Amino acid sequence: MGAVVVTADAHEPTTTSTASDTSKLARAAAARASTAYLAQLRTQAVAAAQTVVDEASRVRSDAAQAAVPEEVLAELDAATAALQVAMEDVTASDLPVRSRNVSRDAERAEDAERSQDAEPEAEAQVDTESAAVAAAPVDPAAPGVEVEPEVAPGDRLAEVTLPDVADPATTPLREALDRVKQAADVVLTTTEQKKAEAAAAQAAAEEAARVAAEQEAQRAAWKASLQGYANGQIPSSALCGVSFDSAALLRCDAAQALEALDAAFFAQFGTHLDVSDSYRSYGAQVACRANKGRLCAAPGTSNHGMGVAVDLGGNVQSFGTAQHEWMRQHAPAYQWTLPEWARQGGSKPEPWHWEYVG
Incomplete structure (x- = not known):
């Protein structure tokens, strides 16, 4: 009789190869997930920094109207510029990850273009209606209308934070963002001082005008008070x-x-x-x-x-x-x-x- 003997040595290479491949695939998947997650965090960091840039612009505009000296605004300008450079650096560091999505983005763009070509008239009508709605005045008292409360320049700055992650690429971004916040605080304080001074000056001018008007009225009354008397006959x-x-x-x-x-x-x-x-x-x-x-x-x-x-x-x-x-x-x-x-x-x-x- 003949017999087939399968030894352990014959199966070991196949088993080891399969386990190794599975491990490599898992590590690759984990790496891709980690990279994608990191890219997402960087995108969030840049978006948060953009909010700070926008708020800094509002702070500066309000300060300029309040006649804040240019030397006070200079540090805010420099800090904002440094923050924008840091944002560009973070965005550039994320390019390899985002490049893998270029083809999918292109496909989506082509689909959107074909959709636009298919229904130009309907889309034009929608655009016209949307423009009309946007142009129509909104009545704050109308039922169901929610009006967002006006936010003073700088109020959002303290609320803006970056994702809590140890990412060397975002370290300069964090430092630049903190610099903008510190510079904005100085500008905001100076702006409030200038506004208070202007309000005080306005109040003083109004009071002076009121007093002057009262004095002028009194002088006119004094002048008129003697009109009924003859020269030399005034008691x-x-x-x-x-x-x-x-x-x-x-x-x-x-x-x-x-x-x-x-x-x-x-x-x-x-x-x-x-x-x-x-x-x-x-x-x-x-x-x-x-x-x-x-x-x-x-x-x-x-x-x-x-x-x-x-x-x-x-x-x-x-x-x-x-x-x-x-x-x-x-x-x-x-x-x-x-x-x-x-x-x-x-x-x-x-x-x-x-x-x-x-």
């Missing part, structure tokens, strides 16, 4: 005094302006204005005319009789003195002036006579 109760001279009486707006002029005069010379005459009653005008002749206006016509003129001493009453020249230069800013006829070379020089023209 003292309708007039106002000044703090630096208890004897002086003037129309209230003229008194207020003389008070401000005296403060500036005192700051310059260390002495107050010396008022020798202010409001002059009709009787006082008659007496002045009788004693000084044409140096005094005809009774009932003097500006003193309406409470808008003063005669000054303290070296203001003489041409050429420092006090007189200072008054010539600065008194008009307070609506007090030396009339043309009273100036040196005028028809009746009176360096002491000053009138309120407000």
Whole structure:
């Protein structure tokens, strides 16, 4: 009888070969899965970085409108540029993985193109309808309409993080992203400061305008308050005094302006204005005319009789003195002036006579 003997040695190579091939296939599949997963993480990292770039752009635009100095924005610009370079490097490092999908992407593109060629009219109609819908105004109060709340520039920056993976290719990306966030924080802080300063300045300007309007209205009321009185017939109760001279009486707006002029005069010379005459009653005008002749206006016509003129001493009453020249230069800013006829070379020089023209 004959027999077939199968030894262990005859089967060992086949068994070992099969196990080895299976192991290699498993390792290859695992490697492909790992590579694909890594590529996905890198894609997510680049997308997150793009969000930071977009937010940095919004932060910069808002800062520019708030007049943030360019030197503050320079670091944000440099950090954003470095982040974009890092994004390009990560994208380039992923090219070998993504190249295997090129053919599938091309096939999808061809299918999409054939679909477009097959139904051009229908697609055009859809595009037209979509454009019309997009152009139509959205009513926020309409039922079912959800309006996303407006997000302030920079609010999304803190929320952006990269996938937690030890990938050397994304290390520069992480460092660049952190730099952008730090630079953006500085810009955001400066922007808020500038906005606060602008708001304060606006509030101050509005308050100043309000006060000025009230003062102008008050001056107009004071001016109108004496319109019912004849020259030289104004009761003292309708007039106002000044703090630096208890004897002086003037129309209230003229008194207020003389008070401000005296403060500036005192700051310059260390002495107050010396008022020798202010409001002059009709009787006082008659007496002045009788004693000084044409140096005094005809009774009932003097500006003193309406409470808008003063005669000054303290070296203001003489041409050429420092006090007189200072008054010539600065008194008009307070609506007090030396009339043309009273100036040196005028028809009746009176360096002491000053009138309120407000």
